[in-house]
Amino acid sequence: MTLLDSGVAPTPVVRRRSYGRYVGSKVLGSLGSLFFVLLVNFFLFRVLPGDPARTLGRERFKTPEQMAAFRHTYGLDQSLPQQFVTFLKNTFTGQLGTSLRYRVPVSNLIMDRMWPTVLLVGSSTIFAIIIGVWIGIKGGWNRGSFFDRSTTGSTLTLYSMPEWWLGLLLIAVFAVGVGPIPGLFPTGGLHTIGVDPNSLKGVLDTAWHLTLPVITLTLAYLADYSLVMRSSLLDEIGEDYLVTARAKGLRDVQVRRRHAVRNALLPTLTISALNIGFIVSGAITIETIFSIPGLGLLTSEALTIPDFWVLQGTFLIASGAVILANLVVNLMYGLLDPRVRT
Numbered sequence: 001m002t003l004l005d006s007g008v009a010p011t012p013v014v015r016r017r018s019y020g021r022y023v024g025s026k027v028l029g030s031l032g033s034l035f036f037v038l039l040v041n042f043f044l045f046r047v048l049p050g051d052p053a054r055t056l057g058r059e060r061f062k063t064p065e066q067m068a069a070f071r072h073t074y075g076l077d078q079s080l081p082q083q084f085v086t087f088l089k090n091t092f093t094g095q096l097g098t099s100l101r102y103r104v105p106v107s108n109l110i111m112d113r114m115w116p117t118v119l120l121v122g123s124s125t126i127f128a129i130i131i132g133v134w135i136g137i138k139g140g141w142n143r144g145s146f147f148d149r150s151t152t153g154s155t156l157t158l159y160s161m162p163e164w165w166l167g168l169l170l171i172a173v174f175a176v177g178v179g180p181i182p183g184l185f186p187t188g189g190l191h192t193i194g195v196d197p198n199s200l201k202g203v204l205d206t207a208w209h210l211t212l213p214v215i216t217l218t219l220a221y222l223a224d225y226s227l228v229m230r231s232s233l234l235d236e237i238g239e240d241y242l243v244t245a246r247a248k249g250l251r252d253v254q255v256r257r258r259h260a261v262r263n264a265l266l267p268t269l270t271i272s273a274l275n276i277g278f279i280v281s282g283a284i285t286i287e288t289i290f291s292i293p294g295l296g297l298l299t300s301e302a303l304t305i306p307d308f309w310v311l312q313g314t315f316l317i318a319s320g321a322v323i324l325a326n327l328v329v330n331l332m333y334g335l336l337d338p339r340v341r342t
Contacts, residue, residue, distance in 0.1 A: 026331060033323050034320060037319040042087050073098075074098075075087075096309060096312065099307055101302070109313075110298075110317060113294050113295050116292050116294035119206075120286070120294060121217065124221065125275055128218045131218070131222060132221070132222045133225050135151045135155065135229075135230075136232075136233065136268070137230075137261055137264075140229065140232075140264075152227070156223055158219045158220060159223035159224070163216060163220050170215065171212065185209075185212050186209050187290075188292075189292075190292055191205055191206060191209065192209070213290045217283055221275070225268060229264065229267075231267075232266070233264040236264045269332065295314055295318075298314065
């Protein structure tokens with residue numbers, strides 16, 4: 001008698017896609033997300049009531065000829081579909097417009113400002129990943145210990161602080177000086193005037209200027225990695241394969257390093273890659289407080305005009321970086337854990 005004759009439904013067969021098809025589906029999904037970002041980037045300003053030229057001009061144009069020249073320069077005299085096609089063409093060729101404030105191409109402006117942001121946010125992200133993962137591993141493996149309680153409480157406290165407030169606090173204590181503590185670091189900027197940033201002295205000077213902002217962002221990001229790593233490790237501690245590993249005679253340190261930590265790293269890998277994607281967008285408040293000439297400060301300055309083409313360019317770069325980071329994470333997941341391709 002077959003299963004159908006007995007009235008018992010057969011168990012469905014779970015099929016896994018090949019890695020090539022999995023990659024194709026994720027790439028198509030990322031391209032769809034990128035196209036949606038382009039739509040939002042284009043229509044965000046143009047759907048607002050009023051004339052974009054008058055809003056961007058802010059009464060700077062005294063004659064109709066000046067207004068007409070401005071419209072023609074930025075393509076605002078075209079129909080909306082024509083503007084969108086021109087926008088897509090210019091975007092894919094790297095022509096993001098001309099800054100209203102700096103009178104230079106936005107693509108050149110973004111390239112000049114990207115390096116300070118990558119240096120600042122990238123360094124702090126790397127430090128936060130290394131320290132946060134170590135805290136999460138040690139705290140999760142020794143749950144309830146003094147180290148676990150103290151680090152969990154302190155990282156949560158730092159995480160709850162506004163970044164700008166923490167940055168101002170560090171400036172007041174370590175840059176200005178309080179009581180017996182002298183001012184050890186600069187209050188802002190990326191370089192000292194007159195120092196060549198390409199020389200060895202310039203590199204050390206840059207590191208000296210970035211110390212406080214990097215510490216600020218590192219402290220603010222610690223909880224992201226330590227708490228996720230701790231939670232993932234706690235989920236793995238009770239698994240049977242760890243009991244089997246101990247039964248084989250492995251020491252506790254070997255069980256943790258070879259088995260538990262490897263499997264617990266997957267969620268931390270996700271948040272790490274996504275935060276690396278946010279490197280390009282930068283930290284607007286920190287760059288503003290410490291006067292770091294990066295993409296964050298550029299965005300803050302563009303909001304005051306508004307310099308729409310700069311805002312459009314920085315939004316596109318930031319969104320594209322996050323989409324790319326998310327794609328990389330999905331591809332790594334499909335390679336490390338074939339179950340996600342089911």
